[in-house]
Amino acid sequence: MKFPKDGMDSEALFADMRERKKQDADWEGGRTWSLLYPAGKEVDDVLRKANELYVFENALNPFRFPSLRQMEVDVVAMAADLLHGGEEAGGCMTSGGTESILMGVKSARERARVERGVTRPELLAPVSAHPAFAKAAHYLGLEHKQIPLGPDLRADVDAAASLINDQTALVVGSAPNYPHGVVDPIPELAGLAAERGISFHTDSCLGGFLLPFYERLGEPVPPFDFRVPGVTTMSADVHKYGYATKGASVILHRDAEHLKKYQLFMYDRWPGGLYGSFAMAGARPAAPIAAAWAILHYLGESGYVRLAGVIRDTVKKLRAGIERETALRVFGEPVMSVMSFGSDTLDIGAVGDVMDDRGWHLDRQDNPKALHMMVSPQHAKVADAFLADLHAAVAQHGDSRGVEARYS
Numbered sequence: 001m002k003f004p005k006d007g008m009d010s011e012a013l014f015a016d017m018r019e020r021k022k023q024d025a026d027w028e029g030g031r032t033w034s035l036l037y038p039a040g041k042e043v044d045d046v047l048r049k050a051n052e053l054y055v056f057e058n059a060l061n062p063f064r065f066p067s068l069r070q071m072e073v074d075v076v077a078m079a080a081d082l083l084h085g086g087e088e089a090g091g092c093m094t095s096g097g098t099e100s101i102l103m104g105v106k107s108a109r110e111r112a113r114v115e116r117g118v119t120r121p122e123l124l125a126p127v128s129a130h131p132a133f134a135k136a137a138h139y140l141g142l143e144h145k146q147i148p149l150g151p152d153l154r155a156d157v158d159a160a161a162s163l164i165n166d167q168t169a170l171v172v173g174s175a176p177n178y179p180h181g182v183v184d185p186i187p188e189l190a191g192l193a194a195e196r197g198i199s200f201h202t203d204s205c206l207g208g209f210l211l212p213f214y215e216r217l218g219e220p221v222p223p224f225d226f227r228v229p230g231v232t233t234m235s236a237d238v239h240k241y242g243y244a245t246k247g248a249s250v251i252l253h254r255d256a257e258h259l260k261k262y263q264l265f266m267y268d269r270w271p272g273g274l275y276g277s278f279a280m281a282g283a284r285p286a287a288p289i290a291a292a293w294a295i296l297h298y299l300g301e302s303g304y305v306r307l308a309g310v311i312r313d314t315v316k317k318l319r320a321g322i323e324r325e326t327a328l329r330v331f332g333e334p335v336m337s338v339m340s341f342g343s344d345t346l347d348i349g350a351v352g353d354v355m356d357d358r359g360w361h362l363d364r365q366d367n368p369k370a371l372h373m374m375v376s377p378q379h380a381k382v383a384d385a386f387l388a389d390l391h392a393a394v395a396q397h398g399d400s401r402g403v404e405a406r407y408s
């Protein structure tokens with residue numbers, strides 16, 4: 001596309017944009033199972049208004065926009081409270097899970113260098129950990145080592161123990177992980193790290209704003225947060241199960257006075273004055289911070305518990321429906337709202353194709369081959385329709401054997 005010569009009438013412009021948007025996934029109809037976490041129209045309205053109020057500000061310099069600075073401080077404090085951070089906990093907001101993870105890895109690398117003299121830092125993360133850890137290792141010059149999974153698809157603790165060495169800067173566990181929705185053995189992994197003075201990061205990007213509310217509902221939640229000794233940093237995404245619009249996550253340190261300095265970048269060797277930053281980004285949009293603050297206040301604990309209840313009931317219905325299909329099985333023991341399912345007899349990719357044709361957007365996975373789901377409150381209203389289509393898709397492929405031909 002060439003740079004436009006003249007400007008465009010705004011009515012025509014928005015008509016054009018609306019037209020373009022028609023090709024996008026129908027997330028409002030509950031048809032997507034990843035990327036978005038819709039929680040209903042009322043929540044959407046609050047998010048829209050909060051975004052609009054802070055469209056133009058810049059969160060780079062907190063002293064210019066004190067209201068914004070206070071909102072960031074508040075969001076971090078609320079997340080720390082939820083995750084049992086205690087008085088010493090602190091952190092920052094970032095643009096998302098990946099940036100929180102990058103900052104967690106950077107902090108661990110610096111800590112290992114300063115406190116243990118580590119010069120060839122290694123990062124130890126389960127095979128199922130989000131690619132953000134591999135990305136962080138790549139960007140920040142750490143060697144990435146993978147902890148294999150046990151038969152329950154959780155990180156194998158003995159294997160982790162044998163991989164740790166004097167250059168390990170960070171050990172990681174997920175609560176839960178993206179591929180299977182299972183929670184790694186956080187106390188055991190964090191214990192291995194703590195014994196050796198190594199940092200440990202719980203990636204609760206997915207679970208940080210949902211597991212605490214599952215716990216309040218009386219559901220079994222494995223230990224994952226700062227109540228576990230040895231957990232030094234955590235990531236929790238407000239833009240996932242906090243239901244905020246995109247661009248909002250939190251990186252937390254157990255002991256901010258000790259650990260947060262390792263996250264900081266400071267520079268004064270230029271004419272522009274002292275430049276300090278706790279994140280990868282320079283200029284930062286204000287709207288995601290404002291929207292995160294707004295939605296946490298709008299829903300409050302009771303609102304989050306209510307939505308967690310809707311998710312839990314929907315997951316139970318979906319899981320029961322999937323398991324009623326004798327050819328299908330759910331992998332591992334998913335703890336909350338994320339799960340994957342596959343088959344020993346059916347071509348699960350072909351089942352996914354039929355679901356695509358029927359308008360459902362299910363992500364594909366490998367090792368084991370699976371379809372992946374992240375359940376949001378919005379899915380309560382489509383669970384029955386989804387299961388009916390899944391049943392039809394399985395029936396259509398009931399005679400297919402040996403998945404290798406098409407999906408290997």
Ligand SMILES: Cc1ncc(COP(=O)(O)O)c(C=O)c1O
Nearest residue numbers: 096097098130177178203205206
């Ligand atoms: C467990 C987990 N960690 C980290 C991330 C990365 O988050 P983001 O996409 O916000 O960068 C994701 C994204 O889905 C995730 O599921």
